[in-house]
Amino acid sequence: MKLPFFIARRFVAGEDFKQAAPKVKELNQRGLTATLDLLGENVDDRKLAEQTVDEYIDLIRNIRDDGLKSSISIKLTMMGLDIDRDFTRDNLFRLLEVAHKEDQFVRIDMEGSDYTQVTLDLFKEAYQKFGKHVGIVIQAYLHRTEKDIAELAEFGADVRLCKGAYKEPERIALQNMPAIREAFKEQAATLMQHTAYPRIATHDDELINWTKNYAAENKIGKARFEFQMLYGLRQDTCEQLVADGYNVRVYVPYGTMWMPYFTRRLRERKENIWFILSTMFKK
Ligand SMILES: Cc1cc2nc3c(=O)[nH]c(=O)nc-3n(C[C@H](O)[C@H](O)[C@H](O)COP(=O)(O)OP(=O)(O)OC[C@H]3O[C@@H](n4cnc5c(N)ncnc54)[C@H](O)[C@@H]3O)c2cc1C
Numbered sequence: 285m286k287l288p289f290f291i292a293r294r295f296v297a298g299e300d301f302k303q304a305a306p307k308v309k310e311l312n313q314r315g316l317t318a319t320l321d322l323l324g325e326n327v328d329d330r331k332l333a334e335q336t337v338d339e340y341i342d343l344i345r346n347i348r349d350d351g352l353k354s355s356i357s358i359k360l361t362m363m364g365l366d367i368d369r370d371f372t373r374d375n376l377f378r379l380l381e382v383a384h385k386e387d388q389f390v391r392i393d394m395e396g397s398d399y400t401q402v403t404l405d406l407f408k409e410a411y412q413k414f415g416k417h418v419g420i421v422i423q424a425y426l427h428r429t430e431k432d433i434a435e436l437a438e439f440g441a442d443v444r445l446c447k448g449a450y451k452e453p454e455r456i457a458l459q460n461m462p463a464i465r466e467a468f469k470e471q472a473a474t475l476m477q478h479t480a481y482p483r484i485a486t487h488d489d490e491l492i493n494w495t496k497n498y499a500a501e502n503k504i505g506k507a508r509f510e511f512q513m514l515y516g517l518r519q520d521t522c523e524q525l526v527a528d529g530y531n532v533r534v535y536v537p538y539g540t541m542w543m544p545y546f547t548r549r550l551r552e553r554k555e556n557i558w559f560i561l562s563t564m565f566k567k
Contacts (some may be wrong), residue, residue: 304538318354323539334362355389394421423448424468437478446482485512
């Protein structure tokens with residue numbers, strides 16, 4: 285059963301680029317940058333994966349043509365990771381050739397733990413060829429992250445740090461919030477010390493305040509890192525951060541395949557369910 289889009293509109297900027305672009309423009313006018321994400325995951329058909337790459341390429345050109353201040357975020361399972369690793373690498377490189385030519389930046393989102401190693405491996409290969417045009421995401425809750433982040437920091441990768449959104453077993457990931465927050469802080473400190481421009485992706489006041497204090501205490505300027513938040517969440521906080529001189533980027537998802545993303549947002553915070561219910565009644 286396909287649910288109507290209006291229930292997701294709080295978190296998803298539209299079902300196509302045309303609907304999402306004005307939302308990005310509005311964010312830009314309020315001093316926020318964006319990263320546009322064409323929603324979808326786990327494509328199991330080669331043609332479809334190639335079509336997705338074409339759509340990502342169109343997205344890069346549309347961003348340029350509309351003069352949006354936005355990079356793009358992608359998922360490797362949309363480019364064939366469930367089909368074949370080399371096929372995915374070819375698709376990723378085809379996209380990055382265009383990003384390189386257009387001076388655009390592509391961030392590879394991190395998915396569930398079955399994909400962590402291969403995603404990091406493909407990122408490292410891509411980084412060697414495309415350098416500053418490609419970045420990666422690290423999830424604080426994974427037990428392996430301390431080691432991964434040290435390695436990424438060593439070669440100065442562009443990293444978005446987030447808590448992690450997928451349900452993982454205890455042997456793979458931390459399960460309780462205080463432990464995840466502590467891990468996040470340690471990893472954020474490593475990135476702040478060793479990488480040029482870390483991206484701190486959270487809506488959590490404790491972590492936002494910790495980041496601000498850490499930067500101030502270590503004389504790390506506000507222009508040397510950015511906060512990232514998801515479209516539709518904590519808009520007042522985003523604006524306050526901008527007013528206080530911080531850089532803030534909003535992750536703006538769009539597309540018809542919004543259901544898995546939407547479900548993750550509902551699962552991670554029960555207040556989001558109330559948001560949706562109130563949106564439905566306001567329809
Ligand atoms: C830009 C961005 C990109 C991301 N990319 C990925 C990715 O590639 N892979 C991945 O696995 N995950 C990704 N995530 C999701 C991330 O891993 C978390 O699941 C998600 O951000 C929830 O964790 P949190 O720290 O934001 O806050 P939570 O852990 O949900 O909440 C902690 C506390 O923060 C406060 N809070 C949270 N939300 C709100 C709100 N809306 N209003 C008021 N207070 C609030 C509350 O006090 C809450 O108790 C991304 C997140 C962001 C922001």
